[in-house]
Amino acid sequence: MKPRHKKLVIIASAVTALGVASILVLNAFQSNLVFFFSPSQVIAKEAPIGKSFRIGGLVAEGSVQRDDRSTTVRFAVTDTAQTIPVVYTGILPDLFREGKGVVAQGKISANGIFEADEVLAKHDENYMPPEAAEALEQAAKAQKASLVQ
C-alpha cells in the first residue's frame, strides 16, 4: 500500500468513527433518552401506543405468579401510584424479586396487560453485607411497629 493510500484509509476510519459517534448521539437523543416509562406515565397515555416500549418500576409485593408447566410468569409493575399487570415467558434475571426494580420491554395488549418479551432487573446503588441489610430491615419494622402503637 502506498503511503498516500494508507493515509486515506486512516482518515476514512477517523471520519467513520466520528460519524458513528454522532449517529449514536442522535439516536440516543431521539428514542433512548427515555429508557423506560413508569406505570403512571403509561396510564396517562404518555407511552407509545401499539409500539414496543419499556416499562420500569418495582415488582409489586405478592404479585408474582409462576406457571407450573411453562416459564410463563405473571407479575405487576408498580410505581406506588399506578400498577400495570405484566405477562412474560422466558428466563428471569437473578435479581428479579418482589419489591425490587424491574424494566420490561414489550407492548400493551388490548386488555391492558403488558406483554413483555424482555425483562431486566434494575438494582439500586446500595451495597452492604446481608447482616447490615437485615439490621436495617428490622429497624424499619421496629419503627413501623412503634408508629402503629
Place this chain on the structure above:
Amino acid sequence: MTPIFAFAAVILLVAGLYIGFFVAPTDFQQGEAYRIIFIHVPAAWMSMFLYVVMAFWAGIGLAFNTRLSSMFATAIAPTGAMFTFIALWTGALWGKPMWGTWWVWDARLTSELILLFLYIGFMSLQAAIDDPRRADKAGAIIALVGVVNIPIIYFSVQWWNTLHQGASVSVNQAPSMATTMLVGMLVMVLASWMYSIAVILKRTRVIILERESHTAWVAELQKKGTV
C-alpha cells in the same frame, strides 16, 4: 520518578484486589458478583477524568502553542481509551448476570461508548496527519468538542431514566456502601491513578524523543546508549 509510581501502582493494585476479593463482605442483593465493582468503578472514573485532563492539555497546547502540553495530551489518550474499554467490558460482564443483558442503549452506557469513540477518533486523527503540529491542533479540536460528553456521562443517571443505577459515591452525599467495600474501591482508584501517571509520563518521554529525534541532544543520548 516513573518507577516510583509504577511500584506504588503494583502495591496498591495487589492491596486493592486483596481487600476487594477476600476482605470485603458479600453483598446482600448481588452476592459475589458485585465484586467486579472494584475494577469497574475505578476504570470508569479514570476514563472520564483522563479525558478532561487530555482535553485541558490539548486546549492549552492549541491556545498557547506549547508543544509539550500537546505531547502530554497525545500520551494520555491510549490510557484513557484503555480505561474506557475496561469500564464497558466489565460493565457488560456485570450486566449479564445482574440485569439479564450484556448491553442496553440507555443514556449511561451509550454516552460511555461515545467516550470510547472520542478517544479512538482523537488517536486516529492524530495518526492520520503527518505534521505533528497540525496533528496536535486537529486533535485538540476533537478533544475540546468531546468534553461536552463528560457531564452527560456523569449526570445521565440523574437526568434520565436509565437501567444503570445512580452513583453510590458522590460529592454531596454519604456513600451508600459498606466501609470495607468503599476502602477496597478507593485503593483501586489510587492504584489506577499511580498506573496512569507512570504510563503517561513514560509515554510522554517516548513522544518527546521521537519528535526531537533530529536534534543534537537526542543524538548525544543515543551515543551514550541511555535511550
